[in-house]
Amino acid sequence: MTRQTEAAHRAPLSRDRVLRAAVALADGIGIEALSMRRLAQELGVVPMALYKHVANKEQLLDGMVETVVGEIDPPAPGADWRSAVRQRILSARAALLGHPWAAQVIRSRSGPTPAVLAYMDSVIGMFRTGGFSVDLTHHVMHALGSRILGFTQELFDAPPDPDPQGRATIPPEAAAAYPHVTELAMAAAHDGDSVVGRGCDDQFEFEFALDLLLDGFERLHRQGWTSGPAGRPVPGGDLAPGP
Structure with a gap:
């Protein structure tokens, strides 16, 4: 693994390589932690070397979007x-x-x-x-x-955290005031990883x-x-x- 990393660091730097490394780094550490300095460290170069390929952080982010969108499959030929x-x-x-x-x-x-x-x-x-x-x-x-x-x-964040059985916990006074919201919230077990509502x-x-x-x-x-x-x-x- 170390030899592979060293070989990658010795590979010529290109815009494509910079963008793909940035995408992989953001996948690993999160977009908030991504910086030009951190990316340069990942590539084994000085930060100034990156600016030959991306002028600034905003251009880097634009290029990362381009890289991700490039992963979308092309249209299926002949489909309606x-x-x-x-x-x-x-x-x-x-x-x-x-x-x-x-x-x-x-x-x-x-x-x-x-x-x-x-x-x-x-x-x-x-x-x-x-x-x-x-x-x-x-x-x-x-x-x-x-x-x-x-x-x-x-529109809003997910409902309240579920109890150990996976059902949403709603205070009795809220359940009485908002019976239809409560009915839907209690209709399924909930999973906190969901974007559209737990469960x-x-x-x-x-x-x-x-x-x-x-x-x-x-x-x-x-x-x-x-x-x-x-x-x-x-x-x-x-x-x-x-x-």
Whole structure:
């Protein structure tokens, strides 16, 4: 292992090597602990050597996003728009789950990086190739939001910590005041590792919501839906159920 590390340190430094090392380091120590100095130590170089490849920490983070987005599988050839979009988004989710810091960094960017733009362009192209109008595609992308990159943000933190049997513990006065919230909180055993609420299966909940959205997009597409003036939906026939 030591010989492999020494050999890696002797390998020529390149932008790709710097970015991949930064991604691996962030995976190991967390994005907050990542610094140019720490990365230089990992690569066995002086910090100034990094600046030939990334001008500063912000450019490093942009490049790390590019590296992670590059792990997303390409579109499946010949797939219908729904299957293609679903596969692409779930692949994006897998890529970001492999790097728990990536969603945070993507949200922190002042704008999309070229790789993110290319990915978005690809997804938009799937809807357009599937026959979606520019108008409907515009609203579809708003509806998907961050889900296009495989992550979502819950409104609030997870419910109270569970008891040893895995059920949420809710004070009696709160249970009486908020019976419907309590009913849902008590409906399942809870797991603190879940983003969407202890006990919820993150992957299931993500795919459940994604499939609901895709079903809705398909229905609106079949109905020839269009938005009205100032982007407001046209009432009446455009949303009327089919025969």
